[in-house]
Amino acid sequence: MAQLWGGRFTKETDKLVYDFNASISFDQKLYKEDIKGSIAHVTMLAKQGILTEDDKVAIIDGLNGILEDIENGSLQITSEYEDIHSFVEANLIDRIGEAGKRLHTGRSRNDQVALDMRMYTRSQVAQTDALLNSILETLLSMMEANLDTYMPGFTHLQKAQPVTLAHHLGAYFEMFKRDRQRMHDIYERMNYCPLGAGALAGTTYSLDRAYTAELLGFTGPTLNSMDSVSDRDYLIEFLAALSTIMMHLSRFSEEVIIWNSNEYRFVEIDDAYSTGSSIMPQKKNPDIAELVRGKTGRVYGALMSLLTTMKGIPLAYNKDMQEDKEMAFDAMNTVQDCLHLFTGMLDTMKFRKDVMAESAMNGFTNATDAADYLVVKGVPFRDAHGIIGRLVLYCIDKNTSIDKLSLEELKSICDVFDEDIFDAVSLKTCVEKRLTLGAPGMEIMKRVIEEEKEFLAGFPVLEA
Numbered sequence: 001m002a003q004l005w006g007g008r009f010t011k012e013t014d015k016l017v018y019d020f021n022a023s024i025s026f027d028q029k030l031y032k033e034d035i036k037g038s039i040a041h042v043t044m045l046a047k048q049g050i051l052t053e054d055d056k057v058a059i060i061d062g063l064n065g066i067l068e069d070i071e072n073g074s075l076q077i078t079s080e081y082e083d084i085h086s087f088v089e090a091n092l093i094d095r096i097g098e099a100g101k102r103l104h105t106g107r108s109r110n111d112q113v114a115l116d117m118r119m120y121t122r123s124q125v126a127q128t129d130a131l132l133n134s135i136l137e138t139l140l141s142m143m144e145a146n147l148d149t150y151m152p153g154f155t156h157l158q159k160a161q162p163v164t165l166a167h168h169l170g171a172y173f174e175m176f177k178r179d180r181q182r183m184h185d186i187y188e189r190m191n192y193c194p195l196g197a198g199a200l201a202g203t204t205y206s207l208d209r210a211y212t213a214e215l216l217g218f219t220g221p222t223l224n225s226m227d228s229v230s231d232r233d234y235l236i237e238f239l240a241a242l243s244t245i246m247m248h249l250s251r252f253s254e255e256v257i258i259w260n261s262n263e264y265r266f267v268e269i270d271d272a273y274s275t276g277s278s279i280m281p282q283k284k285n286p287d288i289a290e291l292v293r294g295k296t297g298r299v300y301g302a303l304m305s306l307l308t309t310m311k312g313i314p315l316a317y318n319k320d321m322q323e324d325k326e327m328a329f330d331a332m333n334t335v336q337d338c339l340h341l342f343t344g345m346l347d348t349m350k351f352r353k354d355v356m357a358e359s360a361m362n363g364f365t366n367a368t369d370a371a372d373y374l375v376v377k378g379v380p381f382r383d384a385h386g387i388i389g390r391l392v393l394y395c396i397d398k399n400t401s402i403d404k405l406s407l408e409e410l411k412s413i414c415d416v417f418d419e420d421i422f423d424a425v426s427l428k429t430c431v432e433k434r435l436t437l438g439a440p441g442m443e444i445m446k447r448v449i450e451e452e453k454e455f456l457a458g459f460p461v462l463e464a
């Protein structure tokens with residue numbers, strides 16, 4: 001047990017208390033941010049004349065040595081230190097002696113951890129943005145290749161109207177596009193530097209907070225020291241956005257699972273992304289999609305956990321806030337893994353276009369178009385709806401479909417029907433005539449795809 005704060009104490013910390021209090025087992029993830037933050041801090045201290053140039057150089061060399069040794073594996077982060085901040089500082093003092101003891105001048109672990117966590121989260125936001133961008137690129141090229149891959153569109157999981165695979169995938173494109181926009185919003189709002197807030201009330205040293213903020217790539221310094229050490233809004237926003245990404249991935253997974261089922265057979269998941277059964281030799285299971293759907297729960301859990309942790313905390317820092325890390329780290333990892341794997345699964349999945357088209361032709365997906373046909377011929381829509389309803393009943397009774405009826409049969413239900421009805425209710429016409437902006441018709445889909453390409457080109461991935 002090595003602590004930074006022994007002076008005021010006359011007894012050793014109880015071993016159980018020490019373990020319960022310690023965070024190094026999980027906050028060691030922050031070592032890089034902690035070191036970078038310290039380098040910026042001492043650079044500023046020296047510029048302000050609070051630290052000598054010699055001390056600054058010694059400290060920075062020492063910190064860079066620690067960083068290098070952690071990364072090449074020669075320095076293990078061990079649990080004899082309470083947290084990553086103590087570990088780095090104690091190591092620095094071991095390495096460079098006296099000068100190391102000056103590192104923490106004008107700083108508290110409260111603004112230090114606020115900074116570390118913010119920088120770590122900022123780079124996670126950027127990495128998530130990059131993964132979202134690659135799923136968008138994958139979707140866009142799949143859309144271009146499937147402009148006339150017909151399939152049923154559903155409402156209530158009942159066949160409704162025919163659409164195309166490009167159109168269906170386009171819906172997910174919109175979702176992940178909004179997710180990317182959320183990453184950019186969060187990044188911009190969170191990008192203010194809390195360092196210099198001290199324990200809660202700033203410091204008496206003449207710190208140049210704007211300078212440290214600039215060194216660390218922030219837009220500027222935060223404006224209230226109490227808020228700076230106790231704000232975790234940015235993390236809550238990020239977890240909410242991660243939850244939304246998982247909700248999208250989970251819906252998509254659910255569809256892949258349905259499409260992959262023996263009943264639908266719309267897709268075949270690549271062998272590399274499927275698993276078998278220990279007992280049933282015929283099985284090829286969509287485990288990746290199921291796991292993505294399943295892992296949604298733990299990401300929502302992280303959001304609920306942090307919201308609940310934060311709700312009763314008086315200003316300013318309280319140790320409760322150490323609980324912001326474990327579940328948030330888990331959520332960040334989980335979402336990145338899920339995005340990565342899901343994109344790979346999508347990229348290698350085969351669509352059975354014949355099965356999808358066949359399915360789109362069954363189930364009266366052209367009933368609305370048959371009604372619209374009558375409307376064009378002058379029948380009021382409400383009457384046309386009733387006529388086609390009776391026609392559907394007739395077909396169900398005869399176990400057939402609208403396009404397979406003879407003109408006489410059609411005329412026996414409504415004499416407005418003519419030869420041109422067959423073209424009007426063909427699958428191709430039903431889709432290609434849907435040309436309102438956002439609809440599946442090929443011509444309008446092409447225009448939308450062009451617009452999406454322009455969006456991607458003008459929306460660069462955030463820098464990690």
Ligand code: ARG
Binds near residue numbers: 083110319322323
């Ligand atoms: N491990 C702590 C955390 O994650 C660091 C801050 C400790 N500050 C303190 N006053 N005990 O929040």
